[in-house]
Each structure stands twice: as structure tokens, then as C-alpha cells.
Amino acid sequence: MADQPTSMERLIQGILPENPVYRQLLGLCPTLAVTSGMKAAITMSCAVAFVLLSANVIVSLIRNLLKPHLRIVIFTLTIATFVTIADRILAAYMYQMSKTLGPYVPLIIVNCIILCRCEVCASKQPLLTAVSDAVGQAAGFALALSSIAAVREILGTGMFFEIRVLPTSWPDWVIMVLPPGAFLTLGLLLGAVNWMGSLHSKNRQGKEGGEKT
Amino acid sequence: MNYLLEILLIGIGAALINNFVLHYFVGICPFIGVSRQVVTAFGMGCAVTFVISIAAFLSWTVTTYILVPGAPLSSWIAEFFISAERASRIDLTILSYIVYIFAIASSVQFVEMYVRKFFPPLYQSFGVFLPLITTNCAILFACLLIMGHIVGVDNPEDVWDLGKSLTLAVFGGVGFTIAIVIMAGIREELDFCDIPGPFRGAAITLVVAGILAMAFMGFTGVDSGLKKVLTLSTVEKTINGDHLDHMKNN
Numbered sequence: 506m507a508d509q510p511t512s513m514e515r516l517i518q519g520i521l522p523e524n525p526v527y528r529q530l531l532g533l534c535p536t537l538a539v540t541s542g543m544k545a546a547i548t549m550s551c552a553v554a555f556v557l558l559s560a561n562v563i564v565s566l567i568r569n570l571l572k573p574h575l576r577i578v579i580f581t582l583t584i585a586t587f588v589t590i591a592d593r594i595l596a597a598y599m600y601q602m603s604k605t606l607g608p609y610v611p612l613i614i615v616n617c618i619i620l621c622r623c624e625v626c627a628s629k630q631p632l633l634t635a636v637s638d639a640v641g642q643a644a645g646f647a648l649a650l651s652s653i654a655a656v657r658e659i660l661g662t663g664m665f666f667e668i669r670v671l672p673t674s675w676p677d678w679v680i681m682v683l684p685p686g687a688f689l690t691l692g693l694l695l696g697a698v699n700w701m702g703s704l705h706s707k708n709r710q711g712k713e714g715g716e717k718t
Numbered sequence: 719m720n721y722l723l724e725i726l727l728i729g730i731g732a733a734l735i736n737n738f739v740l741h742y743f744v745g746i747c748p749f750i751g752v753s754r755q756v757v758t759a760f761g762m763g764c765a766v767t768f769v770i771s772i773a774a775f776l777s778w779t780v781t782t783y784i785l786v787p788g789a790p791l792s793s794w795i796a797e798f799f800i801s802a803e804r805a806s807r808i809d810l811t812i813l814s815y816i817v818y819i820f821a822i823a824s825s826v827q828f829v830e831m832y833v834r835k836f837f838p839p840l841y842q843s844f845g846v847f848l849p850l851i852t853t854n855c856a857i858l859f860a861c862l863l864i865m866g867h868i869v870g871v872d873n874p875e876d877v878w879d880l881g882k883s884l885t886l887a888v889f890g891g892v893g894f895t896i897a898i899v900i901m902a903g904i905r906e907e908l909d910f911c912d913i914p915g916p917f918r919g920a921a922i923t924l925v926v927a928g929i930l931a932m933a934f935m936g937f938t939g940v941d942s943g944l945k946k947v948l949t950l951s952t953v954e955k956t957i958n959g960d961h962l963d964h965m966k967n968n
Contacts, residue, residue, distance in 0.1 A: 530750065530920055534855045537743040578823060585816045593812070608862040611815050615855045617747060684741050685931040692917075692924030699916035 512637040515626070519641025525618045526649035527698045532618040536650060537687040538609050543666050546654035547647070548602050552591045552610060554643035557619050558636065559587045564627040565635035571628060580623045581614065588613045618646060656690050657681045721881075723948055727941050728885050733893035735941055738856050740897055740931040745856035749898055750923055759902035763895025767888060769826060769851050770860050774887030776821045777861035778880050781868050785810045785817065811869050818861045826851055856894055860887045900930060 510518060525531045532553075539549045560583050564571075571579060592610045595603040603610065613619070622642055627635040658664060661681035663671035680686050736742060739749050745766070752762045783791045787809040796805035834841045851857060863886060867878040904926055913922050 531747075533746040533750070534743050537746065581819055581823060582816065585819045589812065589815050592815070608859055608866070611862055612744065612855050612859060614815060614819050615858050680932070683935070684743070685928045685935065687743065688924050688928030688931055692921050692926075692928060695924060696914075696917040696921040699921060703916060 512634040515634060516637040516641035516644075519638065519643075519645045520648060521645065523642075524645040524649055524698075525621075525642055526646060527695060529618075529621070531621055532616045532646065533691070534612060535609050535616065536653060537684075537691060539606055540650055540654040540657055540687060540690075541661070541682045542658050543651065543654045545602065545605055546650040548595070548599065549606060549609065550643070550647035550650045552595065552606075553613055553616065553618070553646055554639075555591050556584060556587045556613055557622060557643050557646075558639045560584045560619055560623055561627040561635045561639040562632065564623045565630060565632050568628045568630075576624075576628060577620075580620055580628075584619055584623075585614045618642060653687075653690050653694060656694065657686055661686060720948075723945070725882065725885050726948075727945060728882055729889040730944065731941050732886050732889040733896065734934065734937045737893045737897055737934050738859065738890050739894055740927070740934045742859065744859040745854055745894055748854060749901060749927070750920055753898050753901040753905055753923070756899060756902045756906065759898045760895065763891070763898050766851060766854060766856060766894050767891025769822075769829065770857050770887045770891040770894075771884060772825050772829065773818075773822050773857045774860050774864055774883050775880070776825060777818055778864055778868070778878075778883040780817055780821060781811075781814065781865055785814055786869055787811075811865075814865055814869075818858060818865075822857050822861070856890065860890050897930070897934075901927065904930075 519525070521528075523529060526533070526536050535549055535553070539545045560580070563583050564580060567579075588611060591613070592603070595606070595610060622638060626638045630638070655665065658666075659670060660678045662677055663669060663673070663675040678686070681690065732738070738744050739746065748762055748766070753759050783789050785792070788806045789808075789810075792808055792810055793802075793805045796808050799805075830841075864878065864883045867876075867882070871877050901923070905923065908922065908926070917925070
């Protein structure tokens with residue numbers, strides 16, 4: 506298969522060209538819910554990365570044993586097992602953080618990103634490709650989460666990683682850390698990413714057109 | 719507190735104040751994906767409400783009878799193998815996520831087959847959404863909320879019974895339906911608007927959802943206000959009743 510991207514290409518594609526949040530609009534629930542602060546966002550993306558990587562490895566290893574009509578159930582059960590592990594680890598070593606994240610850690614089970622990567626990539630590709638794909642997608646997810654969290658935390662509390670970056674005279678935009686702020690930030694950032702993407706492709710087209718003529 | 723009053727507060731809390739979509743951000747995927755037309759949005763909302771009630775019933779039953787420490791079924795089985803004192807301390811809550819997702823997936827499959835066989839028109843109207851619902855976060859989220867009110871509650875009186883759990887689930891589904899239908903209504907109008915290119919589609923939907931969430935923030939505090947009014951009126955009634963009795967006696 507010549508048109509299949511190599512493992513390195515998959516890694517890079519996951520970060521921006523096929524970013525799970527901004528491009529594929531997957532896994533929006535945690536994206537909106539845990540991005541009121543940077544710490545929660547980073548912890549969440551680490552948990553998702555762990556589950557995504559482990560699930561991709563397992564699914565890729567057993568891909569030849571899978572029956573087509575049972576595969577979704579197998580994927581879901583694999584993911585649920587790793588989510589339970591991640592949840593227990595969080596509760597054991599980062600109790601306060603696991604209280605803050607609350608039900609959103611178990612909700613990783615129904616996170617479409619992981620199911621989508623298992624279905625699209627890991628169940629058809631060898632181990633190395635599946636791993637690099639998982640790393641790329643996890644990095645893209647972390648990038649999206651931290652960009653949203655940075656905007657919300659700085660505008661909402663004037664702090665970044667709980668260290669003050671804006672002057673104390675800054676009026677906190679409380680709405681940014683409340684639910685509506687999540688929707689607004691994601692909507693505006695999504696628009697900005699689309700805009701930059703269209704500029705980029707227009708530039709490229711312009712250059713190619715110029716070279717031809 | 720009066721049981722009916724509690725049920726009422728749970729219902730209003732789940733449907734309006736802590737709306738699943740606009741406050742907890744669960745079920746965003748269908749909220750963005752299936753909210754183009756009011757009719758399909760309503761169908762999706764009904765399907766979610768239907769499945770969420772079944773899932774809540776299953777999760778409450780499984781949690782209460784099997785998963786919690788000292789649950790009747792698991793300790794009864796364990797008593798065959800270990801001493802009764804140890805059997806009553808068996809804690810299976812670590813399995814809860816796997817059990818819930820399995821219960822949801824199988825019940826969705828089952829409901830789909832049942833509806834297809836016995837209610838073909840209903841299947842025509844919302845059957846296509848049913849498989850999608852398995853990976854809808856709202857369902858699992860409702861199960862987890864119910865689990866939070868059963869597992870790890872110190873006071874036995876605060877443990878939720880089936881009635882409260884079902885109320886939460888049904889009204890959570892109603893809240894989801896309200897949100898997605900409003901959203902679909904707005905998006906039908908948005909089609910006639912001149913939106914800047916990069917914002918077409920999901921971006922403007924999210925911004926509109928943000929404004930909608932701001933509107934729903936207006937419901938904050940409705941529950942405590944309602945509680946105050948309702949408890950006051952019952953208190954007044956009893957006081958008046960006492961007063962009348964007193965007068966009669968005199």
C-alpha cells in the first residue's frame with residue numbers, strides 16, 4: 506500500500522494537520538470540561554495519552570484475532586480496563602486532582618478519539634505504526650487541551666499554572682472559567698485555526714500556481 | 719425533607735440548572751452533529767432519554783445488589799467460599815466502569831433489536847441513532863452520577879433509591895432534549911445568516927452554545943429558592959393547623 510502514510514508521517518499528522526480536537530472534532534467533552542486550569546488539562550491529557558497508547562498497543566497485537574462483528578465490544582472493554590487502571594493510579598497518587606477531574610476520568614472510556622484510533626489505525630496496522638499514531642494523536646490532544654486551558658486560565662483568573670502573569674488590577678473574566686467560557690473559547694479558537702488553515706492552503710496554492718506560470 | 723420535594727429538586731436540577739450538555743459538557747458529539755434540524759434533534763433527544771432511563775435502572779440495580787460492599791447478591795455467593803464476615807466486606811466497585819459500559823452496550827443492542835421487531839415505525843424514526851448512543855457520554859455520565867450517590871456515602875439515609883436515580887436519568891434526558899432542540903432551532907435560522915467563512919459549521923455552533931449556556935446560568939439558585947418556598951408553605955400549613963386545633967380546644 507503505497508498511499509498509506511508511514512509511521513513518522515502519522516506522528517506528525519496527529520499534531521496539527523489531523524488534530525483530534527480542532528480538525529476531527531473528536532473528544533469534545535473532556536476538552537470543554539477540564540480546561541478551566543492548566544494543571545487539570547495536563548493531567549487529563551496524560552491520562553488520555555496513557556489509555557490511548559495502551560489500547561492501541563493491545564488492539565494492534567490482537568488485530569489478527571478480532572472478529573469483525575465483535576470488535577467494537579473488544580475495543581470498549583480494553584479501553585475500560587485501562588481507564589480503570591488510570592483512574593486508580595490518579596486516586597492513589599494525585600487524590601486532589603482526581604477529585605477535581607471527577608467523572609471525566611471514567612468518561613475517557615467513551616472518548617471518541619481512542620475508539621476512532623483503534624478502529625481506523627490500530628486494528629489494521631502493525632505495532633510500530635500504531636504506537637507512533639497514538640503518540641501523535643495524544644500530542645495533538647494535549648496541544649489542543651493546553652491551548653484552550655491557557656486562554657481560559659489567563660483570562661479568567663489572571664494566572665498561568667497558578668502563578669500570576671497579569672497585573673492584579675486585571676478584572677478577572679469569571680465567565681471564562683465557567684461553562685459558557687469553555688464553549689466560547691473553543692468556538693473562537695476553532696474559527697481561528699480554520700482561518701489559519703485556509704490562509705496556509707491559499708498561500709501554498711498561490712506559490713504552486715506562480716511556479717507553474 | 720419531604721420525599722416528593724427531593725424528587726422535584728433532583729428533576730429540576732438535572733434538567734435545567736445542571737443541564738447535562740450546557741453545564742457538564744456531556745453528549746457534545748450529538749449536540750454538534752445531529753442538531754441541524756428540529757425534527758431529527760427531537761428524535762435523538764427522545765432516543766437518549768429512553769436509553770438513559772434503561773441504563774440508569776440497570777446501573778442502580780447492579781451497583782446496589784452486586785458492586786457495593788456488603789451487597790446482597792455478591793456476599794451471598796461469596797459465603798459459599800469464605801466466611802460470612804469476610805464475604806460481607808467484598809468490594810467490587812473497582813469493576814464498575816467495565817460493568818457499566820458493558821450494561822450500556824448490551825442494553826442498546828437489545829433495545830435496538832426489540833424496537834426493530836415490535837415497533838417498526840419507531841425504529842424508522844429513531845433507530846438510526848440508537849447504535850450511536852452507545853458512545854454517548856451522557857449515558858455513562860448518568861450511571862456514574864448515580865454510582866456517586868450510592869458508593870461511598872456515609873449516612874445510609876442519603877443513599878439514593880431507585881426512584882431518585884430514575885428521576886435523575888429521565889430529567890437529565892429531558893434536559894438534553896431541551897438543549898439540543900433549542901440548538902437545532904437556532905441552527906435552522908443560522909443557515910440564512912452571513913457567517914464569516916472560517917466560523918461556518920462547528921465553530922459558530924460552539925459560540926452559540928456558549929451564549930445558550932450563559933442563558934441557562936440564569937437558572938442557578940432556582941432550586942434553593944424553590945426549596946425555601948415549598949418548605950415554608952408546608953411549615954405555615956402545620957402552624958396554621960396547630961393554631962386551629964388550639965382554637966377549637968379553647
